[in-house]
Amino acid sequence: MADGRAHDFAVRADAGTVPTGLAPFDRRVIAVGGVVFAVLMALSPRYGFQRDELYFLDAARHLQASYVDQPFLAPLLARVSLDLFGVSLPGLRVWPALAAWATVVVGGLTARELGGGRRPQLMAAVAVATMPVLWAADHVANTTPYAMLALAALALVVVRIGRTGDPRWWPVAGLALGLGVADNHQPGFFAVALVVGALFGGGRRLVLNRWFAAGAAIAVAFVVPDIWWQSQHEWATIAMTRQLNRENGGLLNIPVWVIGQLLLVCLALVWVWPAGLRLLWRSERPLWRALVWAYGLLFVLYALTTGAKIYYVAGAYVYLLAAGAVAVDGWLYAWRLRIGAVAVATALLTVVLALGLLPILPLPRAGSGRTIDSTLAETVGWPELVDTVRDVWNTLPPGQRAQAVIFTDNYSEAGAINELGRGTGLPTAVSGHNSVWWWGPGNPDATTVVAVAPGSSYAGYLGGFFTSVREAATVSNPYGVRNIEAGGHVYVCTGLRLPWSRLWPRLRHYD
Numbered sequence: 001m002a003d004g005r006a007h008d009f010a011v012r013a014d015a016g017t018v019p020t021g022l023a024p025f026d027r028r029v030i031a032v033g034g035v036v037f038a039v040l041m042a043l044s045p046r047y048g049f050q051r052d053e054l055y056f057l058d059a060a061r062h063l064q065a066s067y068v069d070q071p072f073l074a075p076l077l078a079r080v081s082l083d084l085f086g087v088s089l090p091g092l093r094v095w096p097a098l099a100a101w102a103t104v105v106v107g108g109l110t111a112r113e114l115g116g117g118r119r120p121q122l123m124a125a126v127a128v129a130t131m132p133v134l135w136a137a138d139h140v141a142n143t144t145p146y147a148m149l150a151l152a153a154l155a156l157v158v159v160r161i162g163r164t165g166d167p168r169w170w171p172v173a174g175l176a177l178g179l180g181v182a183d184n185h186q187p188g189f190f191a192v193a194l195v196v197g198a199l200f201g202g203g204r205r206l207v208l209n210r211w212f213a214a215g216a217a218i219a220v221a222f223v224v225p226d227i228w229w230q231s232q233h234e235w236a237t238i239a240m241t242r243q244l245n246r247e248n249g250g251l252l253n254i255p256v257w258v259i260g261q262l263l264l265v266c267l268a269l270v271w272v273w274p275a276g277l278r279l280l281w282r283s284e285r286p287l288w289r290a291l292v293w294a295y296g297l298l299f300v301l302y303a304l305t306t307g308a309k310i311y312y313v314a315g316a317y318v319y320l321l322a323a324g325a326v327a328v329d330g331w332l333y334a335w336r337l338r339i340g341a342v343a344v345a346t347a348l349l350t351v352v353l354a355l356g357l358l359p360i361l362p363l364p365r366a367g368s369g370r371t372i373d374s375t376l377a378e379t380v381g382w383p384e385l386v387d388t389v390r391d392v393w394n395t396l397p398p399g400q401r402a403q404a405v406i407f408t409d410n411y412s413e414a415g416a417i418n419e420l421g422r423g424t425g426l427p428t429a430v431s432g433h434n435s436v437w438w439w440g441p442g443n444p445d446a447t448t449v450v451a452v453a454p455g456s457s458y459a460g461y462l463g464g465f466f467t468s469v470r471e472a473a474t475v476s477n478p479y480g481v482r483n484i485e486a487g488g489h490v491y492v493c494t495g496l497r498l499p500w501s502r503l504w505p506r507l508r509h510y511d
Helices: 002-015 028-043 050-060 073-085 089-113 120-129 132-138 144-164 167-181 186-200 210-232 236-248 251-261 272-282 286-306 316-334 336-359 382-396 397-402 411-420 436-439 456-464 500-507
Strands: 403-409 448-452 468-474 489-496
Touching: 002 210, 002 468, 028 089, 028 132, 028 316, 050 073, 050 089, 050 411, 050 436, 073 089, 073 468, 089 120, 089 132, 089 144, 089 316, 132 144, 132 167, 132 336, 144 167, 144 186, 144 286, 144 316, 144 489, 167 210, 186 210, 186 286, 186 448, 210 236, 251 286, 251 411, 272 286, 272 316, 286 316, 316 336, 336 436, 382 403, 382 448, 382 468, 382 489, 411 436, 411 448, 448 456, 448 468
Parallel strands: 403 448
Antiparallel strands: 448 489, 468 489
């Protein structure tokens, strides 16, 4: 598309009068997403499983309608990976890498729906592809990659409905939302905020119709298994959410949330998404303005409740960057040096951030003093933990082992033992943490408990349940990486104050 035509699209978009015809789709958007996919897959075998991945692999062997921490989609994908590839890092991480690719493409498509020509589409794709939160989140197979994609895909369909005025797209929106809430509850909050924004912003006609009802019914169908499971498990997710809010919310975390939003997008492009916010707000299309309402409502909600979790609204920046790419296209390309400077700055910052957020550099040597990103740090040390537990387990006399269980403080330790220690003579580990507690205590008649926990204060906690708590080993890793497990301990506990089956209800904890 000629520069003048692209600029014309941008100007008319800013005025809220985007033409009904769309510019051709720029296939380079697919290539940009493909580069992200290739990089993530090339790095997928490096370091090790992240703590949440070990939990999802464990959850995959306990397929349920839902879980304490999330609905069923992420464990289901982990189960597919187990069936296809076994316990494999690339096999598990192919799903978030594909989600990253799709998220980049959705960014380009959103720019196109907003009236952008090939240049804004490409810029939107690059802006999404260089988001630090995309690299950090989509390198790991947890719920965040799919939640970001679902939110962005829902916004794309909403932009299309807003542009065309055709409500027959609502079932597609319902499908995107349904898949999102099958993975994580955050897209559901976004959908509610979006409807509130549409109602307040003059979009009642577009949301109060049979097509919207059909889309809502599709989304609700995906929620039913979660609600059913929650009703059978004491509404465990609500209890866990309250605990998370106590840990991550509060006034002190509001500045963390506000500043954190500036770090989710490449700093060289951090000025683009406010331009997108302005474009959508000034639009004459109610559903486009509703996207601003949704972002604003969630911004306030999460700032007050879960401020330390800065990535909860990350998916919204996909459509904001796309809108910003359309808004700034004419200005950016009016002077060639501008686009050159922005491109160079974006490339340099992306490389620098990738070195810190992705497993590119060799792991540090013990005593080197070099630190790594906290998420990457949680990929280190799990085989060593399993070896340490196995050594302690093998010191128990055979008769004592027959009446013993391995109990861990958190789901990551249980997942590491159950997945990385599978077939090595260790029994299935149990834990009081989140969903793992619901899977039971193992041997209900156990008289010896090999307990695994981070930190050094766990012995006092165990002393409330056992008359004898002996520290048997210390957990470490050969790289000296500081994470939650480094410096933890393995204890041999005997002299149960109550039978193990009766102690089990007291060991449950959510966070």
